[in-house]
């Protein structure tokens with residue numbers, strides 16, 4: 361395909377191509393099932409799975425599970441994220457605090473969150489709180505580090521400029537420090553959102569809290585005839601992941617349209 | 631040591647100096663093994679309304695000196711007085727234009743909002759603020775770019791925005807660190823003429839640091855010539871070229887050539 365000056369076509373042709381790839385993958389799946397290459401006892405056909413997915417989409421159970429997952433994820437992300445921005449800012453602005461605390465933070469960041477899952481289950485049981493805690497904990501450490509580095513990354517010329525313009529206190533923080541740190545925070549948030557969703561599903565799968573993870577587990581335990589349901593739920597989970605990632609990427613593009621990394625990607629509206 | 635100062639007469643004619651620099655020295659990482667003396671000893675005065683250029687080779691400590699003069703950096707020893715009082719912080723009536731406009735202008739703000747920053751800090755109301763923004767953008771001969779982001783403009787236009795923002799602070803004195811070093815030759819001439827016009831219209835004192843001898847001669851009333859690092863004042867040269875100056879007329883005059891030659895000799899003989 362040659363370069364096109366038609367904006368609509370430029371926008372739509374990659375989307376069309378992607379849809380084509382998805383269709384091809386689904387057709388390939390169906391072909392492999394029909395030809396017997398895929399073991400029907402562990403891998404249902406595409407059409408069976410899609411039929412089950414359609415049925416699930418019409419049932420309240422799926423939507424309740426999705427809502428439970430989204431609620432746990434969003435609450436955990438909001439709590440962990442806000443705390444990370446607060447703590448990261450305080451540590452980033454204070455050199456002494458930074459130097460004394462950073463080794464501890466770096467260490468806690470490397471602790472696999474799954475290792476504290478049993479503890480969370482003992483304390484809260486199979487509840488929303490357990491899920492929220494796990495997500496908040498998992499999101500907090502890496503994001504805190506991003507915020508610290510972001511706050512400390514204010515360009516020396518920008519810092520001098522702020523002093524010369526007599527920007528102080530809150531005005532300086534909101535007008536200079538936050539925008540300078542924003543690219544770091546945005547990257548951290550995008551990653552945290554994806555990690556948070558994985559942690560939510562894990563908390564449901566292993567911890568037994570209500571949500572998509574638990575629904576997957578239940579469908580697996582219900583025996584081979586529920587296999588299409590398992591696959592349908594896994595598909596829904598995958599789509600949720602894609603939606604979350606692209607939503608945060610889009611948000612990042614909007615908020616950081618002025619940043620070098622985004623300048624050629626989005627119309628600025630100026 | 632500096633040679634006898636030939637410009638005493640020039641600095642005396644305007645009464646009390648706006649800026650007075652006395653035996654200023656600056657060492658980075660003083661007291662550590664990495665101690666680096668950037669400025670050995672620099673003294674000079676700047677009279678009200680005067681245009682003083684500081685020239686020195688790359689790494690001579692020009693940026694360091696300018697940051698000390700603006701109150702951004704505390705000298706290791708010596709004193710800087712601005713309008714009679716010793717410098718403690720960046721004074722209200724002083725503004726700075728940095729070399730790297732792409733970093734000193736906030737990329738997340740439009741041109742209008744960049745210029746509005748010092749006005750907001752000063753608590754200027756919305757209507758007055760908008761009038762002031764138009765005024766300073768006009769003063770730097772910028773047309774209808776207020777809604778653009780700085781990075782959408784050419785380098786020369788960006789530096790004009792930076793100058794406009796500095797002027798919005800209504801400074802008595804403007805400090806400029808190699809402000810035209812990152813633009814092409816034609817733009818550079820335009821900006822040099824612009825800054826001469828601005829200072830004539832607004833009657834501000836300017837201290838401009840540069841490594842470009844021709845630029846210093848074209849702009850200045852007096853030139854402080856620095857040695858290489860650690861810097862000292864090698865000589866202070868009076869520039870009695872008549873004003874208004876024009877790029878072609880002034881630069882092709884015999885007096886310009888003589889001054890230029892003298893400065894070249896100074897710079898090439900200094901280590």
Ligand SMILES: Nc1ncnc2c1ncn2[C@@H]1O[C@H](COP(=O)(O)OP(=O)(O)O)[C@@H](O)[C@H]1O
Pocket residue numbers: 658659666668686687688689690691692693694695859
């Ligand atoms: N923040 C700093 N910390 C340590 N050394 C510095 C710093 N800034 C400048 N220097 C040193 O001071 C000397 C003068 O630098 P500078 O003032 O930038 O010179 P110029 O502006 O004339 O090129 C150089 O040797 C440089 O390495």
Ligand SMILES: [Mg+2]
Pocket residue numbers: 692693694808
């Ligand atoms: Mg410099």
